[in-house]
Amino acid sequence: MWSGAIIAHFLAYFAIMPRFFVDLPLVSATRFDLPEEAARHVQVLRLQPGEPLTLFNGHGGEYAAVVVKMGKRHVTVEVGEPDPASRESPLALTLVQALSAAERMDYTVQKATELGVSRIQVVQSAYCAVKLGAERLEKRLVHWQGVARAAAEQCGRTRLPEIVAPLRFADYLAKAPAADLKLLLSPIEGRRLDALPQQAASAIVLIGPEGGFSAQEEADARTAGFMPLLLGPRIFRTETVAPVIAALLQAKYGDF
Template identity: 60%
Template sequence: MPRFYLDAPLASGHALSLPESLARHVQVLRMQPGEAITLFNGLGGEYAATVTAMGKRNVDVEVGGHDPADRESPLQTVLLQAVSAAERMDYTVQKATELGVSRIVPVYSQYCQQRLSGERAEKRLAHWRAVAAAACEQSGRTRVPQIDPVAPLADALAELPQLDLRLLMSPVGAVPFRSLADRAGSLAMLVGPEGGLSSAEEQLAIAAGFTPLVLGPRILRTETAGPALLALAQARWGDG
């Protein structure tokens, strides 16, 4: 059954018109009145809904019963991801969302190839949030991960909440994944850009409590590293 994220209040028995972008999606699927969809708004659970009318630009639905389904991981995860090229950053956001990330903090570091400001930065943030919402629709998540505005690395490190583990992906890291604690309820992961973090930035992260980590003898691409570590973390401490 098609699932759609709707950033609006939902309640059983209410009738509503879908926003234009969402209505277009339903129309592309050639759905007809009487067909069923699932709606969720990120506040927990999901709602059955029925298409009641299809117009050229509008789609009306009636909201049905609420299912308190909870498919979120018990592991709280924060991914600090240095901003990478458009398609690579989209991949990271999409796959990290599918793997249950709780929060993504995009950061600027010395070797970032992309730097955005003003309206461009706002549009890119809105795009990342849309990518995450779409990944939740596909993967069955009922809560959309928080994605912060881009911040300088030093600021993001200073504002990071208390977590059980802080891990820094580093090709020269001294600690293998298997040596980490057997139990953890929360962790932060820091991944550098295409050119990696500078030595000064790695030392800044270490001073902030991050442990350098390697996942094997091969160097992972920036868009691969975060999802790879998330998959391992979920298997060991989360719901994997």
């Protein structure tokens, strides 16, 4: 039989403090009204004046805070002491993800955020099943940023992954930045994970759409310095690849 103290410790350990992103400067001992989205979440949770929560603005660290006033449309909070906590991976990991269907892209962004990916570059490649014009792409970018914020609130990240406006795949390759590790995920050939270098501080991974990259795109990627990597004998769906490779690289080079 567990003692009351052990049970209390167990409950406290797994207690989840409500945590919200606010795109505002945070300064101890100041009060302000939460932005509309955060205020709505506080109201849904039915937090009352005097109850604690955590705020972060994506620039590192987070702040204790307390609800001061609940209104029909406004929630006033007071900012408490800062916590310099950093839960960011030492691996600067960029995923270059070919555009996929709405729910699949949402899943990719959500899981990449939870897994500590620092940058997501969306690209349009030859076999992308989804084709979006400039206006719709801009709306999707705003939506993906919202998905990343919600995932960061849940998983405890103190910085948001950068989600870059979509480019044509060829345009990305033409200006791809340097990195310790540049990988092209291939379903048919390439090095295995155990053949990768023992150390890397940065990595860029190219992930194709449902139909994969075209032969020309793969050739262009190799010319741009990307090394083919084969994850195994099975072919993954595009939304599966991002969390799989992110977890593997975090285990090898990051904070897993």
